[in-house]
Amino acid sequence: MAQRGGRKPPLVAERRYPAGSAGGKSARGAASGGNGGKTPRKRTRKTRSAPRRVRRGPLGWLVSLVSGLVRLILRLSWAVGWRVGAVTALIVGLTSFYFYTQLPQVTALLDGRHRGSVTLLDREGKVYAWRGETFGGQITAANVSKHLKNAVIATEDRRFYNHFGVSPRGIASAIRINLAEGRGPLEGNGGSTITQQVAKLLCLGVPYDPKQWKTEAAYEDDCRSGGLWRKIKEIPFAIAMEAKYSKDDILTIYLNRAYMGxxxxxxxxxxxxxxxxxxxxxxxxxxxxxxxxxxxxxxxxxxxxxxxxxxxxxxxxxxxxxxxxxxxxxxxxxxxxxxxxxxxxxxRAGGYFADWVMASGPDFLTTDTTEDVVIRTTLDQRLQKAAEDALTEIFETKVREGSKAEAAVLVMSADGAVRAMVGGRATRVSGAFNRATMARRQTGSTFKPFVYAAALDMGMTPDSVVEDAPLTINVRGSGPWSPQNYSKTYLGMTTLTEALVHSANTATVRLSERVGRTAVRQVAQDFGFASDLADGPAVALGVSESTLLEMTGAYAGILNGGSSVRPYGLIELRIKGDDQPLIGQAGGMGERVISEKAARELIYMMNQVVERGTGGRARLPSGRPAAGKTGTTQASRDAWFIGFTADYVTGVWMGYDDNTPLTGVTGGGLPAEIWREVMARVSDGLPIRPLPMADPSEWRRVTPQQMGSDPFGAPRYEGQTFSSGGAPVPPGQEGVVSPEAVVPQDEEALADRILREVLGTLGAN
CATH class of the missing domain: 1.10.3810.10 (Biosynthetic peptidoglycan transglycosylase-like)
Structure with missing residues (x-):
């Protein structure tokens, strides 16, 4: 029936009850007094089935246990790992930030040398040698050849522009290569990026401290050391550089600091x-x-x-x-x-020469310099190569294979300027033993020109006569001494020229005793023979020791007309970039030693040595005149030839470093041939110029019968010999000079003796 007021009653859902329950009737059925004429449908409850029990064997339990452990380890690893990672990242970040604050401007890192360098220029101003670590000047990644930049990246770090300073892929690849080649994981290839290599070059920012490091080499070895800890320390430094500098800045540092051999x-x-x-x-x-x-x-x-x-x-x-x-x-x-x-x-010319020049300057400007120094020298690279090639040619063609004999060659101008120097058979060296300047050896007959120079300077002439015959001298404190000629034959009465041409020992000793050993020693020393000279009569035969440099310099004094020279190679030394030199030339012409007339006469006599004497193998082609002297020491331990043309003086020494006697070698043999090969190359292209020597017509020739007119010869050879003092020798003692007849060793006594002999000769005439 209708509701009052026209309103519909609210809808109420029926309460449903499960079948078979006490309240199983519906509300609607209850309201109607029954089940409404219908029997309620019977419903069944769906029940969940119980889990199926699986029987586990021992294997199942083991699998379950392992999987559980793995899950536990993974959980723990993750829990620990992210915390360790966070701490590590924090440490790396803080360390990188510290390095970042310490890094200077790029320009302050380009020249990392702790000492300066020396650049040596030849006589034409061309570079021929360096000493120390040279730095060519600052360059940048932008102004070098693009090919150089690309070559460095391709070789060292092809991902350079794509990483943050460290390349995990590169490190992994390096470890794989090292393990494959049987090395340790960090031995050999390091996988370092260019940035890491720069970090190593900068020694991770640790400066060199001489108080901490014994040497710079020890410091740099530590900087270059590898190992895991070094790699770990490189990482934050590399990251700091990547943050501080651009990639091109880092490459610029690398291009400037890398050692290139x-x-x-x-x-x-x-x-x-x-x-x-x-x-x-x-x-x-x-x-x-x-x-x-x-x-x-x-x-x-x-x-x-x-x-x-x-x-x-x-x-x-x-x-x-x-x-x-x-x-x-x-x-x-x-x-x-x-x-x-x-x-x-x-x-690589002039290694020996460069070492010699370096030693001639003060250490604080050469070997220990902290500045970049430039030294202009006297070296002529054409002549240097000529000397090296000539020496090589002779040893390859004239010396038996496997011989350990050594040789040295030196070429200089008449004023003492050294133009070429070869200190041994190994020519492309530095820091090696220099036999031209360091080896002190007996000079042999190359000393004889000083004896003849003293005689000529006292007024004798190349045609003055001296006796070449057996001779014995009683040396006080040593007993009898009897020099012999190399050929075991004697010339008899002969001129000074012939005595020198044939290198007669007994004639030279007689001449030395006649003019006085003091005079001979003085001439040799004034010409530059700086070594201690022997006191006895054997001084005339070259028993004293000298270097090839000293001897060649002494012969230069003969060529230049009788004035001493001081051999030199340094022209000027200056700091790079400065206009004014700090050191100028230290050598050259010195005081006059003998008269120009005596020098010209001696040059003539030495020319005859080459033209028809013991130095015949040194004769030059094309008729170029030369003069020189051979020298062979006792037991052939040393062989010399020193001579000159109008342009250059060249000295050659040959021997063994351990003083082993040479076999079949004299000064007139291989040394003369080396000299000829050197001078032929040195003189190539130069005009032929005459030697500054006297003409034989310039002096009066004398005969043995006229010796009485020579105030320095023995008066009147009439079948008997005389001592150096002019007193007749008792019969049976011919050729003997008694100790009492030894020439006075001081200059005043020598002058008195010369005056007495001159007055005595004038009175006899």
């Missing part, structure tokens, strides 16, 4: 040293050669082994091609034209 620090110095050009002008093959040095600078240096360096460069070129830095045409051209050394670098 042969004492070159940085690519500019290496480019100048090996190729004679700036790093901005390198072609692909040259750039590849320099980049190849980074692996092992000393081993791959082209001055050490050019072929090995070229092979290494070929590998770098292949990397550049594979990485797209060279197209096919560029790669083919670079392989077809490998880099070669500049002429100066290839010759």
């Amino acid at each position: 042969a004492g070159a620090r940085g690519f500019e110095a290496a480019s100048q040293r090996y190729f004679g050009k700036s790093a901005a002008n390198l072609n692909p093959s040259e750039a590849a050669m320099l980049a190849g040095l980074l692996k092992a600078p000393s081993r791959y240096a082209p001055t050490t082994n050019l072929k090995r360096s070229q092979d290494r460069a070929a590998m770098v070129l292949k990397l550049m091609s594979d990485q797209g830095f060279l197209n096919a045409a560029q790669y083919a051209d670079a392989r077809a034209h490998p880099a070669t050394l500049s002429q100066a670098a290839q010759a």
Whole structure:
């Protein structure tokens, strides 16, 4: 029926009860007094089935246990790992920030040397040698050759522009390679990026402290040391650099500080040293050669082994091609034209000479300099190569294979300027024993010109007569001494010229005793024979020791007309960049030793030695006049030839370092042939000039019968001999000079004796 007010009653959902329950009737059924005429539908409850029990065996329990442990370990690892990682990242970040604050401006890191260098220039101003670590000047990644930049990246770090300073992929690859080759994981390839290598070059910011490190080498060895801890420390430093500097800045530091072998620090110095050009002008093959040095600078240096360096460069070129830095045409051209050394670098001329010049200057400006020093020298590279080639030629063609005999050659001008120096058979060296300047050896007959110089300066002439015959001198404190001629034959009465031409020992000793040993010693010392001279009569035969440098300088004094010279190689020394030199020439012409007339006469006599005497093998082709003297010491331990043309003086020494006697070698043999080969090359292209020697017509010839007119000869040879004092020798004692007849050893006594002999001769006439 309708509701009051027209409103519908609210809808009420029926309460439902499960079947079989006490209240199972519906509300509607209850309201109608029954079930409404219908029987309620019987419902069944769906029950969840019980889990099926699986029987586990021992294997099942083990699998379950392992999986549980693994899950536990993973949970613990994650829990510990992210915390350790966070702490590590914090430490790395703080350390990197610390390094970041300590890093200076880029320009302060480009020259990392602790000492300066010395650049040596030849007489024409061309570089021929360096000492110390040279720094060619600051360069940048922007102004070097693009080929050099690409070669370095291709070789050292091809992902350089894409990493943050450390390359995990590179480290993993290096470890794999090391393990595959049987090394430790961090031995050999390190996988370091260029940034890490710069960190190592900077020694992680630790400066050199001489109080902490014994030597700079020890400091740098520590900086270059590898190992896990070093790698770990490199990481924050590398990250700091990546944050502080641009990629090109880091590459710039690398290009300036990397050691490139042969004492070159940085690519500019290496480019100048090996190729004679700036790093901005390198072609692909040259750039590849320099980049190849980074692996092992000393081993791959082209001055050490050019072929090995070229092979290494070929590998770098292949990397550049594979990485797209060279197209096919560029790669083919670079392989077809490998880099070669500049002429100066290839010759490596003047190693001995450079060492000698360095030793002639003060240490604080040469070996220990903290500045970059430039030294201009007297070296002539053409003459240096001529001397080296001549020495090599003789030893390859005239000396038996395997011989350990050594030789030294020295060429100088008449004023003492040394033009070439070879201190041994190994010519491309530095720091080696220099036999031209360091070896003190007996001079043998090369000393004899000083005896004849003293006689000529006292008024004798090349035609003055002296006796060459057996001789015995009783030396006080030593007993009898009897010199002999090398040929065991004697010339008898002969001129001074013939005595020197045939290198007669007994005639030279007689002449020395006649003019006085004091005079002979004085002439030798004034000409530059600086060593201690023997006191006895054997001084005339060259028993005293000297160097090839001293002897060649003494002969230069003869060539220049009788004035002493001080051999020199340094012209000026200045700090690089300064206009005014700190040191000027230290050597050259000195005081007059003998008269110009005596020097001209002696040159004539020495010319005859070459033309028809013991120095015949030194005679030069094309009729170029030369003069010189041979020398052979006792038991043939030393063989010398020293001589000159109108242009140059050249000295040659040959022998063994341990004083072993030479076999079949005299001064007139191989040394004379070496001299000829050197002078033929040295004189090539020079006009033929006459020697400044006297003409025989300039002096009055005398005969043995006229010797009484020579105040310095024995008066009247009438079948008997006389002592050096002029007193007749008792019968049966011919050829003997008694101790009482020894010439006075002081200058006043010598002058008195000469005056008495002159007055006595005038009275006899």
